[in-house]
Amino acid sequence: MRTVKVNASTPYDILIGNDLLDRCGELCRNVLSPCRLCIVSDDTVAALYLERAEKSLRAAGFDTVSFVFPHGEASKTMDTIVNIVEFLAESRLTRTDCLIALGGGVVGDMCGFAAAIYLRGIKFIQIPTTLLAAVDSSVGGKTGVDLKAGKNLAGAFHQPSLVICDYSTLDTLPPETFADGCAEVIKYGVINDRAFFDRLSGGIREQIEDVIAECVMNKSRVVEEDEFEAGTRQLLNLGHTIGHAIELCSSLAISHGSAVAIGMVIVMRAAVREGLCPMADLEALLALLRREKLPVSCDFTAEQLTAVATADKKRKGNSITLVVPYSIGDTRLVKLPIDELCGFIQKGL
Numbered sequence: 001m002r003t004v005k006v007n008a009s010t011p012y013d014i015l016i017g018n019d020l021l022d023r024c025g026e027l028c029r030n031v032l033s034p035c036r037l038c039i040v041s042d043d044t045v046a047a048l049y050l051e052r053a054e055k056s057l058r059a060a061g062f063d064t065v066s067f068v069f070p071h072g073e074a075s076k077t078m079d080t081i082v083n084i085v086e087f088l089a090e091s092r093l094t095r096t097d098c099l100i101a102l103g104g105g106v107v108g109d110m111c112g113f114a115a116a117i118y119l120r121g122i123k124f125i126q127i128p129t130t131l132l133a134a135v136d137s138s139v140g141g142k143t144g145v146d147l148k149a150g151k152n153l154a155g156a157f158h159q160p161s162l163v164i165c166d167y168s169t170l171d172t173l174p175p176e177t178f179a180d181g182c183a184e185v186i187k188y189g190v191i192n193d194r195a196f197f198d199r200l201s202g203g204i205r206e207q208i209e210d211v212i213a214e215c216v217m218n219k220s221r222v223v224e225e226d227e228f229e230a231g232t233r234q235l236l237n238l239g240h241t242i243g244h245a246i247e248l249c250s251s252l253a254i255s256h257g258s259a260v261a262i263g264m265v266i267v268m269r270a271a272v273r274e275g276l277c278p279m280a281d282l283e284a285l286l287a288l289l290r291r292e293k294l295p296v297s298c299d300f301t302a303e304q305l306t307a308v309a310t311a312d313k314k315r316k317g318n319s320i321t322l323v324v325p326y327s328i329g330d331t332r333l334v335k336l337p338i339d340e341l342c343g344f345i346q347k348g349l
């Protein structure tokens, strides 16, 4: 088992190993006194892993209840949050009790948000079961839900008390969902680590423990520097402004990771055409994304994507902050006037 320490406003550990689910009870006992736990999960993950988690937690002296909702991004709404917190109240969870997010990013974001608001905030623990959740969403304390106007438009910063990443759970992921997580893995290399990016050509699955550990160390460094996203943390949004627009234009038919992959290609190609980034780096990115079976293009027009992207919360007045690669390993925040965004996206298509 590997441990990565995150020194956020409330420090916590990320545990990474291939046999941790059946030990989650004892691992939780290291950070929690015996209490009532509510495991939040989706129907797919619950069918695969809920019983094992419950068994281990009960054996460690915890009293558990569970709340399971239908899988998928469509569940990531205020309505589900209301159902979760009503359930917590009915189950009489108190301030000293705790939630456990057992699942992917949707479960983690919602469980974290419910924990942030229930009784004005109780503890929660992340047990990520997708690659995306393992390397990205379970670390950093961003929680929230989607609104009709866009993704992740309501939420709170709320750090977990512990992250337990058992990567053997990734074995049951559909290949496309594993690939989605690969987009976020590749993103870290592009943002600030050329050596890591180069190592990924050896395959992500083949070096999964190292990959997860490096990604969470990378993300935790960024979170420690800028927990509330005033500056450098925005670099983690590489490919995301356009990616979110792609997700929305497709009515969420294109998944988050796939959209981020396409979004990264669009900004990097635009940077190449503007003479900011070498062509060879774009080719290296395309090769790595294709190796992990990720899409690299979409059929939406620059106008369609711009219309949706300008409703993005990263917009500040009449400008939008984009993360632009100057090379693999060197990305920068670039403030672009809103009326230049369409032209920029056009160059990237």
Ligand SMILES: NC(=O)c1ccc[n+]([C@@H]2O[C@H](COP(=O)([O-])OP(=O)(O)OC[C@H]3O[C@@H](n4cnc5c(N)ncnc54)[C@H](O)[C@@H]3O)[C@@H](O)[C@H]2O)c1
Residues within 6 Å of the ligand: 042, 043, 044, 045, 048, 071, 072, 073, 076, 103, 104, 105, 106, 107, 109, 129, 130, 131, 132, 133, 136, 137, 138, 139, 140, 141, 142, 143, 151, 152, 169, 170, 171, 172, 173, 174, 177, 180, 256
């Ligand atoms: N909070 C953050 O910092 C942050 C960062 C990145 C992404 N996100 C959010 O994360 C979400 C995407 O996360 P995701 O891709 O994990 O989505 P997800 O949670 O919907 O999981 C994808 C699918 O895989 C299934 N699944 C999960 N684990 C499985 C397993 N081990 N075996 C088989 N099936 C399994 C789920 O039931 C679901 O159908 C988005 O809502 C995105 O906005 C948040």
Ligand SMILES: [Zn+2]
Residues within 6 Å of the ligand: 136, 184, 240, 256, 260
């Ligand atoms: Zn993402």
